Structure formats: structure tokens, C-alpha cells
Amino acid sequence: MDALNPQAIAALTALLDERLDFSSVVREQHAADASYHAPQLPQAVAYVQNVDEIAEIARVCTEFHLPIIPFGTGTAVEGGIVAASGGLCIDLSRLNRILRVSPTDMDATVEAGVTRIQLNNYLQSENTGLYFPVDPGADASLGGMAATCASGSAAVGYGTMRENVLGLKAVFADGSIVEVGGRARKSSAGYDLTRLLVGSEGTLALIAEVTLRLKKLPTAVSAAVCPFANIDSAVATAIGILSTGVPVARLELLDEVQMQACNQYSALDYPVAPTLFLEFHGSENAVVEQAKNAEDIVREHGGGPFRWATETGARDRLWQARYDAYHASRALRPGSAGYVTDVCVPISALADCIRKTKEALADLTFPAPLFGHVGDGNFHVVCLIEPGNDDELAQVRQLGQYIIELALAAGGTCTGEHGIGLGKIAALEAECGAGIDIMRRIKQALDPNQIMNPGKVLRR
Numbered sequence: 001m002d003a004l005n006p007q008a009i010a011a012l013t014a015l016l017d018e019r020l021d022f023s024s025v026v027r028e029q030h031a032a033d034a035s036y037h038a039p040q041l042p043q044a045v046a047y048v049q050n051v052d053e054i055a056e057i058a059r060v061c062t063e064f065h066l067p068i069i070p071f072g073t074g075t076a077v078e079g080g081i082v083a084a085s086g087g088l089c090i091d092l093s094r095l096n097r098i099l100r101v102s103p104t105d106m107d108a109t110v111e112a113g114v115t116r117i118q119l120n121n122y123l124q125s126e127n128t129g130l131y132f133p134v135d136p137g138a139d140a141s142l143g144g145m146a147a148t149c150a151s152g153s154a155a156v157g158y159g160t161m162r163e164n165v166l167g168l169k170a171v172f173a174d175g176s177i178v179e180v181g182g183r184a185r186k187s188s189a190g191y192d193l194t195r196l197l198v199g200s201e202g203t204l205a206l207i208a209e210v211t212l213r214l215k216k217l218p219t220a221v222s223a224a225v226c227p228f229a230n231i232d233s234a235v236a237t238a239i240g241i242l243s244t245g246v247p248v249a250r251l252e253l254l255d256e257v258q259m260q261a262c263n264q265y266s267a268l269d270y271p272v273a274p275t276l277f278l279e280f281h282g283s284e285n286a287v288v289e290q291a292k293n294a295e296d297i298v299r300e301h302g303g304g305p306f307r308w309a310t311e312t313g314a315r316d317r318l319w320q321a322r323y324d325a326y327h328a329s330r331a332l333r334p335g336s337a338g339y340v341t342d343v344c345v346p347i348s349a350l351a352d353c354i355r356k357t358k359e360a361l362a363d364l365t366f367p368a369p370l371f372g373h374v375g376d377g378n379f380h381v382v383c384l385i386e387p388g389n390d391d392e393l394a395q396v397r398q399l400g401q402y403i404i405e406l407a408l409a410a411g412g413t414c415t416g417e418h419g420i421g422l423g424k425i426a427a428l429e430a431e432c433g434a435g436i437d438i439m440r441r442i443k444q445a446l447d448p449n450q451i452m453n454p455g456k457v458l459r460r
Helices: 006-019 024-029 051-063 116-125 142-148 193-197 231-243 256-266 284-300 312-323 325-331 347-361 390-409 425-432 435-446
Strands: 044-047 068-071 088-091 098-102 107-111 165-171 177-181 206-213 220-227 250-254 275-282 307-309 337-344 370-373 378-385
Touching (some): 006 044, 006 051, 051 068, 051 177, 107 116, 116 142, 165 193, 177 193, 220 284, 220 312, 231 250, 231 275, 231 347, 250 256, 250 312, 256 370, 312 325, 337 390, 347 378, 390 425, 425 435
Parallel strands (some): 044 088, 068 088
Antiparallel strands (some): 220 307, 337 378, 370 378
């Protein structure tokens, strides 16, 4: 990798001074996300403090054709922040101000480095009665969540980032600062640039501020857990709950491998069986009624026992296995690398896709728990492979390709929430066909020098 142009270094140093870091330790900290993708070091890391600074940096990087890689918390799983072409990593963690909250309008504007837990803690401390419901599990930055169109376990009840981002402030490759969207709850004004940037993974612009929808805290919450004799019955129950209109806020599935991992990791005593985790939000009477309606559907499909609770401590104990799922799966094989993949399919195709995936998992030579947000047809497989084991890596790649083919054949997508990054470029091409050419034209128009997170989403 070529050294940075001395003139570029001088220009960036004039802007950032000691906040431009060339140390190997800091570069290594910004070289990889939570995925299996090999770390690749940026040539320098810039700690930015405001949007104008980002714009000035972008102008310098454009002049010297220096790649820009945005960095939030590094919790993504498709290599989206790996410096595949070297360049300058822009660390957004110091853009951490909550700029505005409107309880009346139920919205907030935050800088990109604010994390979801930081925002929710602030909303609670201010007694707003509001919260931000999109929960990908990790305490990710809200800018990064917008960039990857994150979602998580609450998507069935509250939607993904695409539905919950009202507007953005973004910096483009030429240094222009553009505000897109706004605070209105609907608009038919021109092209929807907000949705264009949500999920673009830093390849079109760098997101500096996000305006978000907030939700009222539910008056009451009930949670339930239920094991099943087989995966088909569990998925059929999930479909039944959704098709009968029971208003579920979360609906999660853990297979028997994942449940065993959770029992070992968290000292639990759940049956080692496919298990549904459910959560209901509403009034005190409503959440009880919803849980009872769900219990009836569980019984129709031979599930049980159906355990549910409304008190906070009891709910958390019921959901402990789901909270610990990823870390528990990693503990199944200490020292392993977690190769995580996800797809999303129409609910009607979910049972068939999961059944065929489980059949393929049986042939692997390493543990591979399956869990997912079955309320919206999204499921994940965590393959626990030995670092440097080429045979296991080949098995995983073959499995990943197979699961993607299942999803696409069913009218689904190659990723429900992880994004494309480095790992699913070929899958995106298979899914979108001629649409890739349109994406390339957009990329070329907005980033003609190909400096915005190059090598991600689209081939260079």
C-alpha cells in the first residue's frame, strides 16, 4: 500500500492536528468489524468533531484520491469498515451530541456517533416517556445503524432504520453538506434521498446527523417463551400468530443448538429444543390478552409449556437466553471465529427455508446455531470455524451461498439487516440483476473518484 501523499498529510494535519493518528495501535483498532473478514489497516485515523470538519476532510481526500472509510462502533458483521483500499478512517465517536428532542412530535436529531443506548438513557433521564425502538443487539452508533439499515428483534413491531429515519445530514465526496428528508411524517416532494442513503454503507456519502422517529414507552409489556418438538412446529406457530393478527412486538426463534449454547453460557435450564421468544406491548389488559391468544395458537401446534410474565425481572429472566444468544454461540467453540450470515424471506416461505437450512447444517463439521427474527422472516446462522482452517471456511462459503439461493428462489433477499459490505457483493448482483447498473450510475454520479468506502456493496 502506498504511503500517504505528503501534501495530503500536511492538509489533514492542519485540519486535525493531534486528532490525526498514524499509530499502528489505533489503526489496528479501526481495521476490522465483528465479522470474519480479515483486518486491513487504514493509513490513518481521523477523529472528527463536527460536520464542517468532515466536509473539509472530504475535499482533501477528493483532491488526493484518498479513500474515506467511516467508523462508528465497529459492530457490523460484513466487513463494511475494513480498509480494503487503505485510506483515511473517519472515526465518528466524538460526534456524540443529542441535538434536539421533541416530545410533542416524538422525534429527535442526533449526531452520527450517538449510540442507541446513549439516546435511550437520555430520553429516560429527561422523563420524556419516549424511546427509540430499533435494537440490533449491539450498542451501535445511530449513524452506523442508518448506514447499514440496521433492525433487530423489534423490527416486527416497530420497523427497521429505513422506517424510523426521517432525515439525514450527510457529507458527499466533494465536501458538500446536504440535508435530506425532514421532520414531516410524510412527503411526496421529489426523489427520496433519505432512503437512498439509508443502507448505502458509506459508499455514497458519510452520514453526520440523523433525525429519528421516537415511540411512546408501552404502558405494559408481557414476555413469553415456549419450546417445540421440532423446528417446523415452531415456525408454523410464528406464522399462525402473525396471520391471525396478534400484535407482537418481538418474535424470535432459537434452534436446539442455540438453546443448548445458551443453557451452558448463562446457566439456564431451558429444554434443548427449538424455542420461540415473544414480547407484547400495550396496555395492561392488552398484553395479557395478547399473550393468552398466542398461547392458544401454541397449543394448536403442540408447543409447550408456555411460560409468560409481565413483571420486569421475570420478563428478563425468560428472555435471558435470547439476550445472550450471540455470545453463547461463540462460547460453544472457544477461540473460534464467528462467520455470521443472514437472509430474509416472505413469511410463507420461512418454514421451508429454515427446514432446508437445518438439513444443510447437519452436514457441517463444526457447530452452527440458527436463530432469527422470525416475525419478519429474517434468520441467521452463526458458523463457528477455526481461524485459518481452509476446509471449514470452504464449508461455510458453500453453506452461505446455498442459503442465499434458497432465499432468492423464495422471493427473499440475501440480507435482512447485516448489509452487503465486502461479503455479499456477488449475492447482491444475483439478487438485483440489471438494478446493479443503476446503482453503479448513482455511485459514479455522486462519487466519481470512487473514494467513498470503496470495495463495499459494488465491485470496484
